[in-house]
Amino acid sequence: MRKMKLQTMIEVAIMAALALILDLLPSIDLGPWISISFAMVPVFLVAFRWGFVPAFVSGLIWGLLQVVIGDFYFLSVIQFLMEYFLAFALIGFAGFFMPVIQKMFKERRIIKGIIYVIIATFVGSVARYFIHYIAGIVFWGSEAPEGQPAWLYSLIVNGTAALGSFLFCAVVLSLLLSVAPRLLTANINAKR
Amino acid sequence: MMEKMIFGRYLPMESFVHRMDPRAKLVVITLFIGVIFLANNLLTYGILVLFTFASIFASKIPIKFLLNGLSFLFWIILFTFFLHIFFTREGDVIFTFGWIKIYEHGLQQAIFISLRFFLLVLITSLLTLTTSPIDITDGMESLLNPLKKLRFPVHELALMMSIALRFIPTLMDETDKILKAQMARGVNFSEGSLKKRAQSVVPLLIPLFISAFKRAEELAIAMEARGYRGGEGRTKYRLLKWKGMDTLAALLVILLGGLLYVFRS
Numbered sequence: 001m002r003k004m005k006l007q008t009m010i011e012v013a014i015m016a017a018l019a020l021i022l023d024l025l026p027s028i029d030l031g032p033w034i035s036i037s038f039a040m041v042p043v044f045l046v047a048f049r050w051g052f053v054p055a056f057v058s059g060l061i062w063g064l065l066q067v068v069i070g071d072f073y074f075l076s077v078i079q080f081l082m083e084y085f086l087a088f089a090l091i092g093f094a095g096f097f098m099p100v101i102q103k104m105f106k107e108r109r110i111i112k113g114i115i116y117v118i119i120a121t122f123v124g125s126v127a128r129y130f131i132h133y134i135a136g137i138v139f140w141g142s143e144a145p146e147g148q149p150a151w152l153y154s155l156i157v158n159g160t161a162a163l164g165s166f167l168f169c170a171v172v173l174s175l176l177l178s179v180a181p182r183l184l185t186a187n188i189n190a191k192r
Numbered sequence: 193m194m195e196k197m198i199f200g201r202y203l204p205m206e207s208f209v210h211r212m213d214p215r216a217k218l219v220v221i222t223l224f225i226g227v228i229f230l231a232n233n234l235l236t237y238g239i240l241v242l243f244t245f246a247s248i249f250a251s252k253i254p255i256k257f258l259l260n261g262l263s264f265l266f267w268i269i270l271f272t273f274f275l276h277i278f279f280t281r282e283g284d285v286i287f288t289f290g291w292i293k294i295y296e297h298g299l300q301q302a303i304f305i306s307l308r309f310f311l312l313v314l315i316t317s318l319l320t321l322t323t324s325p326i327d328i329t330d331g332m333e334s335l336l337n338p339l340k341k342l343r344f345p346v347h348e349l350a351l352m353m354s355i356a357l358r359f360i361p362t363l364m365d366e367t368d369k370i371l372k373a374q375m376a377r378g379v380n381f382s383e384g385s386l387k388k389r390a391q392s393v394v395p396l397l398i399p400l401f402i403s404a405f406k407r408a409e410e411l412a413i414a415m416e417a418r419g420y421r422g423g424e425g426r427t428k429y430r431l432l433k434w435k436g437m438d439t440l441a442a443l444l445v446i447l448l449g450g451l452l453y454v455f456r457s
Contacts, residue, residue, distance in 0.1 A: 004348070006420065007412035013352035014404050017359045021367055026382035028389070036386075038393060045401065061352050065360075068328045068353070070201035070320025073265060074312050077225065164386075171390040172397070180398050186405045 004054060012054050015042040016061035020069075028164065034157055036164035038172045040091055040128070044121055045173075047095035048102070048184055056092030059128075063088035079139040087131035094124030105181050113181075114174045121170045129162030201320045208437065209251035209322045214331030216438030217319055223445040224315055228308060230452040237307060239455070243448050244311050251322050258317055265313055269306045276302035326430070329353045334432055340423075347423030359407070366403065370396050 004012075019042045027037035043062065047055035063084040066072050074080050097120035104113030136154030177183065204210075209217070231237045248258065276298055283297030319328070333350035340346050371381065379392045 005412075006415060007409055009348060009352055010355055010411050010415075011405065011408035013355040014359050014363070014408050016352070017356040017363055018400065018404060020356075021360065021364055025367075028386070038390070041397065042401070057349075057352070061349070061356055064349075064353060065325075065356055068320070068325040068357070070317060072316075073268075074225075074316040075268070075309055168386055168390060171387060172393055175390055175394045176397055179394060183398070183401050183405075186402060 004057075008050055008054050011050070012046055012058040013061060015046045016058045016065060018042040019058075019062045020065050028168070034161045034164070036161065036168050038165075038168045040125065040165060040169050041172055041176070043088070043091045044094050044117075044124060044169060045183065047092060047120065047124065048098055048117065050095070051098040052092050052095035054092075055095040055124075056089045059088035059091045060085065076139055079135045082131050082135040082138070087128050087135070090127035090131055091124040093127040094120040096120075097123070102184065105177075105184050110178055110181065114178060117173050117177060118170045121173055122166055125162055125166035125169065129158045129165070132161070133158040201317065202324045203253060203257065203321050204324070205252055205322075207250060207252040207322070209247065209318065211437070212322075212441060213432055213434050213438045214323050214327040215335055215432060216434065216441055217323055218328070218331050218335060220441050220445050221315060221319055223442070223449065225312065227445060227449040227452060228311060230449065230456055231308070232304070233455070233457045235455045236452045237304060239448070239451055240311055241307070244314055247318060248314065251318055253318065253321050258314060258321065262313065262317075265309070269309055272309065273302045273306045276305060325357050326354065329357065330430060330432060347426075351423075355411070363400075363404070367396070367400060370399055 019039050022041065023037055023039035025037070025039075027035045027039075029035045043055055043058050046058045067084050072080070072084055097116050101113055101116045101120065104110075104116060133154050136158055137150045140150035140153060228240060231240050248255065277294055278292065278298070280298035280301050281293075281295055283295045283300075285293050286296050286299065287294040323331075329350055333346055336344070336346045374392070374395055375381070379395070381389070381392055381396075383389075384392070
């Protein structure tokens with residue numbers, strides 16, 4: 001991260017703040033603990049503009065912001081560390097597709113570029129919710145009495161949320177980037 | 193639309209807990225989380241409840257405020273409670289109704305574990321209710337300082353946190369303005385199918401992102417023009433001060449741990 005340019009660092013911070021704000025907008029709620037929102041979109045955008053490390057950091061900052069402003073639940077140490085420090089950061093995995101997405105959009109092969117965007121969004125969403133899933137198992141596994149299928153509750157809750165959020169983010173990102181591909185390149189070469 | 197959303201939970205007030213150094217509060221909470229797992233009988237849980245409510249009292253935060261926004265937690269607690277009450281089959285049967293049998297041990301576990309969640313959440317909420325986000329960030333940075341030796345980018349993370357916190361109100365205003373402009377044109381953000389909602393969101397996001405990128409670029413130029421060159425030798429505007437009462441608070445939690453250790457069964 002020491003090698004990260006100042007402009008990238010600031011963008012990462014502002015995008016994390018934006019993710020936090022978008023999370024407040026009305027989301028599609030399915031029950032008390034499943035909500036589908038497109039709040040991950042700014043972090044994905046960082047991933048497609050700057051790659052894995054900045055997106056990872058952006059997710060981490062988003063998680064930390066939630067902790068700092070008090071929008072979090074502390075139920076056990078492992079659950080807390082996984083859900084607020086690791087899960088959001090792993091959205092950054094979408095950043096591994098940065099080179100190919102940048103290349104496609106540069107060559108104006110928008111459709112193919114968007115297909116890669118959707119794949120990357122899938123990878124990022126799955127990575128994030130996989131951690132929520134594991135945290136769910138660990139948490140319920142240690143708190144629920146013996147013989148309760150913790151993995152099943154966790155799979156239902158987090159699987160639904162993962163799928164919904166992936167679809168919502170993928171649709172928003174495809175529309176966004178087909179209308180305004182310049183979001184991928186705006187100011188990007190200003191200061192390398 | 194935005195002004196209805198309560199943002200952040202910090203309540204600026206004047207109290208013992210508010211005046212504490214954020215580092216002390218973080219240390220106290222970390223210790224408390226370790227200590228809470230020592231409790232395992234009526235007396236030790238009683239001491240914990242007493243300690244928690246004494247801290248709430250010392251912070252002068254109204255209980256109603258603390259309980260606000262804990263609906264998610266309410267479900268978890270309820271769920272845990274019933275899981276334990278119905279599925280723990282140890283101890284004597286104390287209640288039978290048809291196929292439902294409630295065991296003594298189950299009832300006890302249900303109450304203790306739900307109580308533990310409740311206390312954990314109360315204490316962690318107390319931190320964010322009595323400490324401003326920027327103070328928590330400063331406290332974390334200061335506590336994590338030793339990690340700098342391991343080349344962990346403490347300063348960079350803290351800088352990004354401060355920038356993010358600084359821009360949240362600005363970005364919120366901007367989001368609100370664009371939302372209202374779009375709503376005046378008849379866009380509905382809170383209803384419709386997933387595709388419809390995604391479509392309505394695009395005209396909100398494009399100006400938001402473009403202006404955010406622009407802000408980032410301008411701020412980077414401004415900072416570099418003023419000679420920002422990273423953490424080394426940077427001085428601070430907000431200084432943290434560890435006072436006698438901070439040491440006292442830390443000692444109190446250690447005392448609490450000692451008490452629980454003595455009285456646990």
